[in-house]
Amino acid sequence: MASQPAVEVDGLRKVYGTTVAVDDISLTVYEGEIFGILGPNGAGKSTTVESIAGLRTIDSGTISVHGIDPVNQREEITEVLGVQLQEAKLQPKITVQEALELWSAFYPDPEPWAPLAERLGLGDHLRQRFEDLSGGQQQRLSIALALIGRPRVVVLDELTTGLDPRARREVWELVRDVRDRGVTVLLVTHSMEEAQTLCDRIAIVDAGRVRALDTPAGLIGSASAATITTFETPVAIDLASLRELEGVTAARSENGTVTVEGAEGVALAVIEELRTQGVAPLRLRVAAGSLDAAYLDLTENDTDPDIRQEALR
Numbered sequence: 001m002a003s004q005p006a007v008e009v010d011g012l013r014k015v016y017g018t019t020v021a022v023d024d025i026s027l028t029v030y031e032g033e034i035f036g037i038l039g040p041n042g043a044g045k046s047t048t049v050e051s052i053a054g055l056r057t058i059d060s061g062t063i064s065v066h067g068i069d070p071v072n073q074r075e076e077i078t079e080v081l082g083v084q085l086q087e088a089k090l091q092p093k094i095t096v097q098e099a100l101e102l103w104s105a106f107y108p109d110p111e112p113w114a115p116l117a118e119r120l121g122l123g124d125h126l127r128q129r130f131e132d133l134s135g136g137q138q139q140r141l142s143i144a145l146a147l148i149g150r151p152r153v154v155v156l157d158e159l160t161t162g163l164d165p166r167a168r169r170e171v172w173e174l175v176r177d178v179r180d181r182g183v184t185v186l187l188v189t190h191s192m193e194e195a196q197t198l199c200d201r202i203a204i205v206d207a208g209r210v211r212a213l214d215t216p217a218g219l220i221g222s223a224s225a226a227t228i229t230t231f232e233t234p235v236a237i238d239l240a241s242l243r244e245l246e247g248v249t250a251a252r253s254e255n256g257t258v259t260v261e262g263a264e265g266v267a268l269a270v271i272e273e274l275r276t277q278g279v280a281p282l283r284l285r286v287a288a289g290s291l292d293a294a295y296l297d298l299t300e301n302d303t304d305p306d307i308r309q310e311a312l313r
């Protein structure tokens with residue numbers, strides 16, 4: 001089933017004075033995806049999604065959301081795109097029902113709010129004030145408000161920051177449910193776990209640029225520690241020769257446990273080398289690397305202040 005592009009960003013750039021918020025970002029999000037934008041603070045994630053939502057002016061580049069240019073067609077964009085923003089705080093005294101009714105009034109054909117509230121687990125909280133809701137309930141309400149205009153694309157920014165593990169999982173389930181109902185989800189996050197569990201594809205953004213764009217498995221597979229091989233050995237082994245094996249990026253020994261990191265497939269070469277050395281490894285384990293490792297590889301320069309200066313040239 002070939003998917004159509006839902007969001008296309010090409011050469012996006014946004015500068016505030018001397019700060020390059022977004023240097024040069026291009027990406028395509030396909031219909032029906034949960035697409036993650038992952039990166040450190042200040043990477044330009046919010047600026048990117050707020051530009052996609054038509055909430056910022058841009059310096060250069062083009063954006064299309066189902067054929068609509070959010071920068072020049074601000075009215076039309078609200079008909080296809082719903083947005084839950086990081087900073088979106090409601091009036092503390094507003095009740096769940098009042099917020100839902102107020103938001104409904106913004107759209108020509110809103111989704112009936114009562115069933116929507118029910119679906120998002122807010123049915124029993126309609127008279128509760130925003131300030132009295134738990135963090136998870138507040139986030140569920142903000143998702144409801146983003147969905148009320150029947151959008152084809154929904155932008156969710158730092159959705160689960162500050163939620164306890166149970167509430168996070170509930171919100172993740174909801175996001176999957178939203179996608180299963182045919183809405184494309186664009187998710188901004190700095191949580192590795194969230195990106196890995198929830199997203200079909202992830203763009204790792206740093207210093208205003210896309211450093212990598214792939215499925216979580218693809219990103220992990222391309223990391224310097226795509227595979228981690230560990231074993232115990234009662235005898236000393238020659239670590240240097242392990243490090244020389246093709247694809248191996250690191251080998252270390254700690255308290256009798258040896259860890260070898262490297263590209264997909266290096267475990268076999270490690271075992272061969274051990275055989276050559278006459279070492280029988282104990283408790284041998286081979287595990288896939290983590291998204292953290294891929295992320296660290298790709299964002300290791302993010303503390304380098306020269307990057308932004310260079311980007312300003």
Ligand code: ADP
Nearest residue numbers: 016019020021040041042043044045046047048
């Ligand atoms: P992220 O969402 O990845 O944390 P942002 O898009 O919020 O990153 O910010 C990217 C950079 O642009 C940061 O250095 C931030 O300080 C700067 N920035 C964002 N919005 C503004 C603004 N309205 N005025 C000035 N600088 C901004």
